[in-house]
Amino acid sequence: MAKTLYIDLEKCRDCKSCHAECSYFYHPFNDGITYLREVAEFTLTCRQCEAAPCIEVCPTDALERQDDGIIRRWNIRCVACNSCSYACPFGTILPELIGYAVSRCDFCHARLNHKDAPVCVDKCTLGAISYGEYEVNEEKNIYRISDHLLVHAISWNKKVLF
Amino acid sequence: MMDTINILIFPGLIFTIILALFVAWVDRKVTARVQWRVGPPLLQPLFDFTKLMGKETMIPGQATAWLFYAAPIMALTGALVFSFTLWNANLYPDNSMVGDLIVVVYLAMIPSVAFMLGGLVSGSPHSVLGASREIKLLLGDELIIVMALMVVIIQSGGSIKLGAILDYQRTYGAVAWSPSGMIALILAILAMQAKLALVPFDMSEAETEIMGGTLVAYSGPLLAFFKLTQWIMRAMLPLLLVHCFWGGIIFSSWVSILAGLGKLLVFWVIMILIRNTNPRVRIDQALKFFTVWGGCLGVLAMILAMLGY
């Protein structure tokens, strides 16, 4: 089984400020973890409201609901005004995740060749990020976001809870 | 008392300066109008002058200080005396003390020499080059001026007295109306243009041309003196032409005074128009032009004059 990145979003919630560093190649200011957290939040904790206030309020039409219901922020349109995060009644869009510079994470793939863990793993103050072989487990609230990312978060979607 | 007024007010210092500032303004105004611009206000040259007087003087490191100071003062003095002599000759043509043509020509040369000197001692390579060109130019235009004036002298019966030249013209009509006089006048206008550094060496207002000119290292009051010299020469050299070729200014009645000033104005306008409608001449070309064409025409004019035309 291939190694993947694993983020415990629940731990992140207790974190005062993110200290995870990123060694993404192209942009020095790139902060891949923020990006991953944004995607994870949108995928797992966002309530996907029918008349979504965040979409309504966005002045630049940067938020859009995808076919699978998940909200997506389009990086060229967004001006990082943070209106959406204030509009969201559930507080799922964290203002610190909606930055103007949209970061990328390439999971440090090509560079590390799966040998070492990416720097963000070591730099996370609360140990919320790890790198290894994880399995999807809905019982334990571990979900797959993409090929290389698994996230632990309490998803509102989890029917059992409601 | 009269002498003091003569020297200080009219036609000396103050009058000359006012006239010079006025001509400088006319020059810039006409230039501006030709270029579709409004141009500076009437008092602009005065402001420029006053401002420069109040500025700091910087002596370039490589300059010979005392000569650097002396040159502008010498230039200004030369120009003032030149102007004074000419006006006096027009005011009192019968006074034999007013000097002769040779004196005037030498006086007219003083500012040019001072410019050169200033350029040479300021140590800036730009100005040294400018000065060396001015020397060359001087050789060319001085020859022409002398030849043109020779025609005048020949016509007025060999007299070099300024007064005598005027007398002659008042009796027999202006020199310019004779064929030889006309040729000489045209040559003289061209030479004057060169002498005033207008066509071939525009060190005047035009911003791009100043760099590399003799004045490049001057600043403050010294620059003001040089500027004023330039303006005075620009206003007064035409008077020399009026005097020698067009009967001068007669101070007998208001009408004749106005007519005299009108003549002066014509030359000013010619000067400014030439300056505005022509590109500049390269130094060796100018020299060649003056020595070859100018020389031939000058000789021709002199021969014509001797033959009585």
Place this chain on the structure above:
Amino acid sequence: MDWKSIKTGLQDQFADKIQRWHEHNTRRIYLDIDAEMLEPVVTYLFNTLQSRFIIASAVDKPNNMMEIIYHFDFLHLPQVLSLRVVLSKDRLEIESIAPIIVGAEWIEREIHELFGITFKNHPNPVHLLLPDDWPEGNYPLRRDQ
């Protein structure tokens, strides 16, 4: 000369030497070649196909790589042909094409000072943009600095 014949010409000439032929769209064509092949390909492009050199762009790439992309176009044709050469950061050296195309002189000097790539046989390998006292080994457009 039309694009078809240029394409066949190139493919015939350097059949196995072209590692990848990528047409981003009909007007933008990218060719990956080995660094050693640069000189012959450029010579062929310039002398035989009469292409026009536009510029070269160097790109710092992950995995200890550096890329130089030479852009060419052809008179009256919309196509831009980009030759991509990949260098390892351990050996940043490539043959200069300035002897073939004079117009490449400046850009090679520029790449040299901004990325630290050495161009062998460059006619005038001195600083172009940066001051002469720019610290040695500081290449502003590299990402590791």
Place this chain on the structure above:
Amino acid sequence: MSTIIPIGPYHPLQEEPEFFRLHVEGEKVVHLDIELGYNHRGIEKLAESKSWDQVVFLVERICGICSTSHPAAAINCMEDLGAIVAPERAQYIRAIICELERIHSHLLWVGLAGHFLGYNTVWMWSWKYREIVCDVLEKVTGNRQSYAMFKAGGVRRDLDQDDIPWIMESMDKMKPVVDLFRGAVMDDPVLHARLKGVGCLSAEDAINYAVVGPTARASGIRIDVRKDDPYFAYPWVDFDIVVYEEGDVYSKAMCRIDELYQSVSIIEQCLKKMKPGPIDLNIKELPPGEGIGRAEAPRGEVFHYTLSDGSNFPARYKVRAPSYTNILSNEKAVIGETVADAALILAAVDPCYCCTERLTVIDEENNKSVLGQADLLKLSQAKTETLMKRLSL
């Protein structure tokens, strides 16, 4: 012994500082060194810390004279990257802005060239008429320079339909102006003698030095990105590429003046053909990948290359301005010419004119300048005068 004439880096009429060293023997130029970098602002690096939208503004500030061609190339580049096709009306508006800029830039050149030849009046006049274009630009875009009109996928501001008659009128006013300048150059025997056969760049050298724009077209090379690699509304309008064969300064001047007619006509056609419609696609993101954009600036082809990693900031941005290659070609064009002509030749490629405005002769031994920029200017202007004399006497 050869003397060195440095050109630069400061002069009153100059815009950006650059530095040339002419090596002269007697009156002949034997070699030219060019030193750049006084203006190097590291834009390629800066672009990596700007979002795609900001990149357009940044490249707009590469140069004020070509302040719309760089954005044009940039959005071509982004649209190539994202396979985006902007709406039709946007394409027309873009073409109009580009052509307005070409007129303003060419007139600017005519004026400064006039100044260089000793006709200050020409300078003032052409800049006077240039204001017509500036007015149109100010009305349409809100600014006289740096218009900030373009964005990937469209334009930022629509052109007010009510303004069209007025713009048409302004364009009508331009035509007699172009006639005036064309007549002045065509009929003036002095200019003929002054410009013809001076600073020739052969077609072969033009290819070799990869020159672009009027500099190449004056050497008989028919290149024009607007035709070769059509973008914006250019495929839908009718215009010719102006080509002259001789490669001398005269050809370059005529090339530019004739292009003014083409530009005026393109603008008129665009205004006529334009239909109301959307002006912006409001694109969402640019995918990872590479893009190449080209645009025909007044001085020639602008080339941009970009590498995107899918974020909203470019991963690499490469810019090639037309002067970059054109200036290098001076190395060829000035050799064997006289110093008086050198200034003019350097200026003829329109290297943001200023570059040519800073000349000083340096005596190689003690490195002291002995001949200033103004003197070179004078040399140049003097030559005009001489020719005038020779022709009229």
Place this chain on the structure above:
Amino acid sequence: MSLKIQALTRSIWVYHLATGSCNNCDIEILDCITPRFDLERFGIQLVGSPCHADALLVTGNMTTKNIPRVKAVYEQVPKPNVIIAIGTCALDHGMFDGSYTSRVKVDDILPVDFYVPGCPPKPEGMIAAVAKLIAQLRQ
């Protein structure tokens, strides 16, 4: 108000110094002296030698390579003089902030008296700035 200043405000000779600009500011400065705007009306003219200047117009974002030259030019300008920074670049690097070729601002090197923001400032803006400058000098 001294006569000196009075005269200075009516006859400002400027020397224009580009320190790595984009040309726009510079073109607009030239525009100011061309027929439409004609600053000569106020006695303002461009001069070719810093020795003659009363005002130094600095544009551009001061690239490192330019610094020694800028200092040399400044030393040649006789007092009293004013330094005017024109354009956002000259104020604060503007768009080029953070570039590796320009580390210092114009006012770190020269004692700038006036700032004219804008990218580029319109000629009208520059004329307004000049008017304000004159008013301030007169006080």
